[in-house]
Amino acid sequence: MIKIEDLEKELNQGILKSIYVFYxxxxxxxxxxxxxxxxxxxxxxxxxxxxxxxxxNIGEIISDIETPAFGYEKxxxxxxxxxxxxxxxxxxxxxxxxxRDRLTEYIEKNRKLIDESVILVFVEEDVDSKTNLYKxxxxxxxxxxxxxxxxxxxEKRMKAICHAYKVNISDANLRYFIECCGTNMQExxxxxxxxxxxxxxxxxxxxxxxxxxCIKKLxxxxxxxxxxxxxxxxxxxxQVLKNLLYAKEPIQKILITLYNHFRxxxxxxIAVKTNKDIITTLNLKPNQxxxxxxxxMQAKYFEEKELKAVLQNLRDLDYHYKIGLIDxxxxxxxxxxxxxx
Numbered sequence: 001m002i003k004i005e006d007l008e009k010e011l012n013q014g015i016l017k018s019i020y021v022f023y024x025x026x027x028x029x030x031x032x033x034x035x036x037x038x039x040x041x042x043x044x045x046x047x048x049x050x051x052x053x054x055x056x057n058i059g060e061i062i063s064d065i066e067t068p069a070f071g072y073e074k075x076x077x078x079x080x081x082x083x084x085x086x087x088x089x090x091x092x093x094x095x096x097x098x099x100r101d102r103l104t105e106y107i108e109k110n111r112k113l114i115d116e117s118v119i120l121v122f123v124e125e126d127v128d129s130k131t132n133l134y135k136x137x138x139x140x141x142x143x144x145x146x147x148x149x150x151x152x153x154x155e156k157r158m159k160a161i162c163h164a165y166k167v168n169i170s171d172a173n174l175r176y177f178i179e180c181c182g183t184n185m186q187e188x189x190x191x192x193x194x195x196x197x198x199x200x201x202x203x204x205x206x207x208x209x210x211x212x213x214c215i216k217k218l219x220x221x222x223x224x225x226x227x228x229x230x231x232x233x234x235x236x237x238x239q240v241l242k243n244l245l246y247a248k249e250p251i252q253k254i255l256i257t258l259y260n261h262f263r264x265x266x267x268x269x270i271a272v273k274t275n276k277d278i279i280t281t282l283n284l285k286p287n288q289x290x291x292x293x294x295x296x297m298q299a300k301y302f303e304e305k306e307l308k309a310v311l312q313n314l315r316d317l318d319y320h321y322k323i324g325l326i327d328x329x330x331x332x333x334x335x336x337x338x339x340x341x
Contacts, residue, residue, distance in 0.1 A: 001138065001143050001144070001145065002142050002143065002144050003144075004026075004029055004033075004144060004146060004147075004149075007033055007142065007144045008029075008033065008036075011033060011036040011037065011040065012036075014040060016037065016040045016041065016119065017119075017141070017142050018114050018115045018118060018119055018120060018141070019107075019114065019120045019121075019137060019140060019141030019142065020037070020119075020120070020121045020122065020141060020142050020143075020144070021085065021121075021122045021124075021127065021134070021137050021138075021141060021142070021143040021144070022034065022121065022122070022123045022124075022144055022146060023085070023123070023124045023125065023126055023127045023144075023145060023146065024125075024126075024144075024145045024146030024147050025146065025147065025148050026146040026147060026148050026149060026185065027146070028184070028185035028186040028189075029146050029149075029185060030123070030146040033144070033146075034078070034121065034123065037076075037119065037121060038076065041074070041076045041119055043072075044076060045072075048069060048070060048071070048072065048075075049069040049071075049072035049074065049075045049076060050075070050076045050077075050078075051064045051075065051076070051077045051078075052078055052080065053077060053078065053079040053080070053082055054079070054080055054081055054082055055081065055082050055083050058079065058082040058083065058084055058096075058099060059099050061077070061079060061082075061084075061099075061103060062102060062103060062106050064077055065077065065106070065110075065113075065114065065118055065120070066113075068117070069117065073117075074116075074117055074118060074119060075117060075118050075119070076118075076119045076121070077118060077119070077120050077121070078121045078123065079120075079121070079122045079123065080123040080124075081123065081124060081125065082122070082124075083096055083124075084096065084099065084100055084103065084122065084124075084133065085122055085124050085127040085128060085131065085133060085134055085137075086124055086125075086126060086127060086128060100131060100132075100133045101132070101133075103133060104132050104133045104136050107136065107137070107140065108136060108140075111140060120141075122137070147286065148183065148285050148286050148287040149183070149185065149286075149287055150286045150287060150289065151175075151178065151183075151287065151289060151290040154178055154183060154185070154188065154287065155171070155174050155175065155178065157185070158174060158177070158178070158188060158192055159174060161189065161192055161193075161196070162192065162196060162205070165196045165201065166201045166202055167195075167196045167199045167200070167201070167202075167203055167204070167205060168199075168202075168203070168204045168205070169195075169204070169205040170204075172207075173205060173206065173207050173210065175290070176207055176210060177191070177192070177195075177205075177210050177214070178290070179220060179223075179290070179294070180210055180211075180214055180216045180217065180220045181214055181215070181216065181217060181220070182217040182219070182220070183287040183288065187215075191213075191214045191215065194213050194214070195209055195210065195213060195214070198213055218244070218249060218253065218254070218257050219257060219261070221240060221243075221244060222254075222257050222258055222261045223261075223294060223298070224240055225237055225240040225241065225258070225336075226261060226262075226265070226298050226301075227298065227301075228240060229301070229336065229339050230298060230300075230301025230302065231301070234336070234337055237336045238333060238336060238337070241254070241329075241332060241333065241336065245329065251328045251329055251332070252328070254332070255314065255317070255318065255328060255332065258314065258332075259311065259314045259315070259318075262307060262310050262311055262314070263311060264282050264295055265295060265298055265299045265302065265307055266299075266304070266307040266308065266311060267281050267282060268281070268282065268295040268296060268299040269299045269302070269304050269307060270304070272296065272299065273304075278292050278295065278296065279292060282295065306339070310335070310339060313335050313338075314335065317331040317332070317335065
């Protein structure tokens with residue numbers, strides 16, 4: 001198993017190995033590494049020196065490895081979402097099991113042929129590490145689990161991009177940027193590039209720039225709305241709601257997100273009260289752990305009974321809306337005003 005950073009370092013140095021297994025949730029970094037492999041490999045002619053494989057033709061993979069790349073030194077074979085490394089249901093397991101066993105035996109016996117003539121890449125959403133194929137590939141190849149990046153890793157990547165364009169951003173503003181824009185790497189890179197263009201060479205990215213130029217995630221805006229609720233600032237809370245509606249955010253999505261947010265505040269309140277781990281209680285992913293302090297701070301604005309009441313009011317609003325007794329926007333505004341008063 002290799003770390004993402006070490007894999008990227010190898011590829012940036014032009015090191016290309018013969019067998020790779022890529023899997024995980026961080027698709028942007030996975031696709032970026034796959035793109036680097038294709039660039040290092042060079043010209044790809046489908047059916048000649050480039051063979052894409054999926055679940056429909058995984059049974060032909062050994063034949064594809066053995067067939068020479070006529071006119072080319074090597075062949076690139078990418079088996080994407082073929083299921084060969086995944087746990088499968090009973091209906092598929094027997095057929096895939098046979099293919100898996102044949103492929104395991106073939107690679108073990110033909111390592112020299114593969115090293116000399118093939119670049120073999122397996123790409124899956126998830127893998128079963130207990131299969132003999134996986135264990136064998138772990139010994140002879142390079143396996144990389146593309147996990148969601150942790151906050152510090154994301155900050156490091158964003159800072160590196162800024163430095164590459166000779167643009168400065170403080171640690172505080174970088175954290176604020178991630179809080180506003182989320183942790184999706186592709187979206188973060190799109191947003192940071194806007195800020196870099198605006199700041200210009202040797203410029204500084206300011207908090208005001210983030211507020212005016214970046215597309216904030218709905219979850220981040222809900223944090224702002226809840227801050228205003230906690231501070232009893234009715235006008236600001238209503239303005240945040242109106243801004244969301246003006247940006248054409250679906251009112252039902254706002255309601256659901258607001259409900260889930262207050263539910264997490266309630267669970268945070270209970271976790272603090274009972275000395276339980278908040279990350280576990282809220283089931284936060286590694287790239288969401290930075291939210292713990294924000295939830296703790298906001299939970300302090302409300303009493304436990306207030307949070308329960310807000311959740312009940314939001315459920316009641318949903319029910320009354322469905323039976324045609326109230327307009328969702330009017331209902332939400334009413335709830336906001338009630339808890340700001």
